[in-house]
Amino acid sequence: MSFSRRGFLTTGLAVTAAARTGLGKAMAEPHHNLPDWHVGYRNAPVNGFDPAPMQLVFGKAPSGLSGSLYRNGPAQLHHGKTPASHWFDGDGLVHRIAIDDGKAVHSGRFVQTHKRKEELKAGAFLAPGFGTVGDPSFAVMSPDDVNAANTSVMMVNGELLALWEAGSAFSMDAETLETKGPKVWRADLASMPFLAHPKVEPDGRIWNLGMAGEHMAIYKIAATGTVEDVAIANTGKEYYIHDWAMTERQLVILVQPWINTSPVPPFIDHFVWQPEDGLKILIIDKDDLSSRRWVQAPPRAFYHTGSAWQEADGTLRIDAALYREPILGAGGGTAEITGDWRQEDGFSADFTQIVIPPEGDAYLIETGLDGEFPQVNPDFQGLPRKLTALASGTVPGRPGASALSVHNWERGETDTFEFGYDRMVEEFLFVPKPGGLREEDSWLIGPVLNLKAKAREVCVFDAAHVSDGPICIWRADYTWPLGFHGTWA
Numbered sequence: 389m390s391f392s393r394r395g396f397l398t399t400g401l402a403v404t405a406a407a408r409t410g411l412g413k414a415m416a417e418p419h420h421n422l423p424d425w426h427v428g429y430r431n432a433p434v435n436g437f438d439p440a441p442m443q444l445v446f447g448k449a450p451s452g453l454s455g456s457l458y459r460n461g462p463a464q465l466h467h468g469k470t471p472a473s474h475w476f477d478g479d480g481l482v483h484r485i486a487i488d489d490g491k492a493v494h495s496g497r498f499v500q501t502h503k504r505k506e507e508l509k510a511g512a513f514l515a516p517g518f519g520t521v522g523d524p525s526f527a528v529m530s531p532d533d534v535n536a537a538n539t540s541v542m543m544v545n546g547e548l549l550a551l552w553e554a555g556s557a558f559s560m561d562a563e564t565l566e567t568k569g570p571k572v573w574r575a576d577l578a579s580m581p582f583l584a585h586p587k588v589e590p591d592g593r594i595w596n597l598g599m600a601g602e603h604m605a606i607y608k609i610a611a612t613g614t615v616e617d618v619a620i621a622n623t624g625k626e627y628y629i630h631d632w633a634m635t636e637r638q639l640v641i642l643v644q645p646w647i648n649t650s651p652v653p654p655f656i657d658h659f660v661w662q663p664e665d666g667l668k669i670l671i672i673d674k675d676d677l678s679s680r681r682w683v684q685a686p687p688r689a690f691y692h693t694g695s696a697w698q699e700a701d702g703t704l705r706i707d708a709a710l711y712r713e714p715i716l717g718a719g720g721g722t723a724e725i726t727g728d729w730r731q732e733d734g735f736s737a738d739f740t741q742i743v744i745p746p747e748g749d750a751y752l753i754e755t756g757l758d759g760e761f762p763q764v765n766p767d768f769q770g771l772p773r774k775l776t777a778l779a780s781g782t783v784p785g786r787p788g789a790s791a792l793s794v795h796n797w798e799r800g801e802t803d804t805f806e807f808g809y810d811r812m813v814e815e816f817l818f819v820p821k822p823g824g825l826r827e828e829d830s831w832l833i834g835p836v837l838n839l840k841a842k843a844r845e846v847c848v849f850d851a852a853h854v855s856d857g858p859i860c861i862w863r864a865d866y867t868w869p870l871g872f873h874g875t876w877a
Contacts, residue, residue: 422727424839425786428812428870429724432463432481434508436565437496440864442485442846447860449490450831450848452822456562457833457846458541459483459814460550461871463498465725467512473654474519475721479504480538482550482565483868485835485846492846492862497565499537499550499558516653518553519721530579531555532570539584540873544594544613547571548877551584553630554599562877573607574615580605584873585631585692590767595634595674597641601626606639606677619677621670628659628714633696633706636770637675640696640706642742643668644689646714656721661713663687669742669750671704685742685750689714694762694776695769702746707776707797709737709760710752729787739778739795757802758782759793761815761873765827765851774798775827775851779813779834781806788812788870792832792847794854803854811845812837817876818851828852831859833876842867 462478465471472478483496498504503515506526515534516522528534535555542549542557549557549571556570556579572578581598588594592611597604602624608617623629626648633640645665650658667688673679694707723729736758744750759778774797781791781804792813793804807813816834824830830851838845844867847858 423786425788425812426724426727427839427842427867428788428837429465429475429727430869431466432496432498432868434498436481436498437483437494437866437868439486439493439495442492442494442862442864444490444492445845445861445863447848447858449487449492449860453819453831453833453848454488455819456487456877457483457485457817457835457874458543458548458877459485459835459871459874460537460539460541461869461873462536462538463496463869463871464504464507465869467507467510470513471722471725472513472520473722474517474656475724476538477513477515477517477520477536478538478869479507480536480550480552481869481871482541482548482560483871483874484563484565485862494844494846494864495565496868497560497567499560500567501535501537501558502533503536517655519654519656521653531581532579535570538872541875542586542588542594543875543877544609545611547613551582551586553584554581555579557582573609573613574618577615577618582607583630583632587632587634587695588766588769589636590769590771595639597629597632599629604629604641606672608674608677617677621672621680623670631690631692631708633693633708634674634770635696635698635704637673637698638696638704639670639672639674640704640744641670641672642690642693642706642708643670644714645687646689659714661689663713667742667750669744671744683744683750685744686752688712688740688752690737692760692762695764695773697770697772699772704744705797706742706744707762707795708740708742709762709778710740710754711737724787736782739776739780741797755795755800755802757793757795759795760789763815763817765818765820765830767820768827773827777816777818777832777851777854779815780804781813783809786812789814792816792834792849792854794832794851805849805854805857807836810838810840812839812870814870815873816847816849817874819876834874835871837867837870838863844868 463481464479514526559568586596594609759780779789780793
């Protein structure tokens with residue numbers, strides 16, 4: 389399908405005029421006596437990290453674990469003494485932890501976007517964004533002019549892509565992490581929004597969404613990277629859609645009642661929570677993208693889903709980290725950068741299963757587990773399954789997670805390893821073991837920030853025995869900022 393990019397991108401390009409409304413209030417400088425956790429919100433070196441071996445400080449690397457863990461997250465959080473206005477607007481730094489023969493080597497490079505190049509020249513934040521007004525002198529002619537490329541990564545047919553929310557994926561060399569430029573899936577799709585949470589079927593086919601105002605693009609991409617189809621849907625309002633889910637046969641899109649009411653940055657200031665609308669769910673047939681139905685659920689906010697599956701009787705089940713209302717609203721996502729975060733700045737998610745009967749409204753099964761960044765075994769993406777891994781737990785007086793949990797929906801049980809106060813836990817990924825057939829025939833691998841040592845660690849667990857603790861831990865003798873999402877290749 390071919391269509392006009394002009395009409396689709398009209399809303400996204402409204403930032404061009406809005407960016408000229410002037411600068412916002414100056415941010416307060418961070419305190420001199422910063423808490424220990426603030427090391428996770430400081431700038432990375434301007435040139436990133438050259439390849440450096442990590443030391444195996446605990447256990448023995450499992451035989452058969454060979455590949456690369458890629459991670460992405462904002463890592464330019466200050467220019468001089470000026471902090472970023474929001475964590476979501478920092479420039480993306482892509483990490484590679486290459487693991488082979490029991491050894492791990494870390495490297496990292498900033499994605500060389502137009503935004504990053506111009507702001508480095510100026511030594512200041514210029515581009516408008518999620519929580520940033522922007523400098524009136526910064527010209528915006530395309531969504532990629534403000535692209536921070538800072539949210540996630542994916543591998544498509546050997547090509548590494550750094551993902552953002554409202555513009556192109558950025559192509560990078562999978563070994564050197566050199567930036568090649570914006571990914572053009574097809575000529576008429578240049579600069580189109582491509583969400584940071586694509587879904588990949590076990591056979592490699594990719595599905596994703598792209599949001600611009602009320603318009604939603606639906607991408608169907610072959611494992612080779614060739615676009616098979618693109619369809620357009622209209623959601624009626626400009627909802628905040630960051631993540632979604634799919635089954636073997638359907639796309640399942642959670643539409644939370646958090647609505648942007650103005651194209652003027654900072655966009656976060658114009659989101660309005662309207663719980664009376666409830667959580668709406670759009671279900672689209674993969675074989676016929678024009679076949680769509682809406683389902684209603686109780687009002688909830690969310691950022692991340694685990695996955696979805698369909699049972700024999702047609703019931704759909706999706707697990708997600710749900711909130712009673714949005715977090716990181718106006719003023720959120722900033723206090724971490726300045727070191728001013730307080731316990732009341734955030735509140736917990738409830739890991740929840742959303743159940744959609746073949747007919748009628750959806751209902752919720754709440755676990756009471758406080759967890760984020762849910763992940764499933766990629767061999768079971770969209771298929772019936774029972775396991776989800778999460779970064780879980782909280783520490784009083786400190787943001788971030790302190791534990792790794794695996795929840796078993798079949799048993800209604802959670803297996804948890806608590807790292808304690810001195811560690812900040814990020815997203816862990818399932819890595820299927822060679823020859824494994826079950827979900828639990830996997831390792832879980834992810835980064836942890838060691839506050840006591842002021843160093844970064846990469847930990848490996850057996851997915852079937854998380855509470856037994858790590859199988860092995862590699863440690864770098866330096867640290868890097870906390871990030872968002874990753875992939876294993």
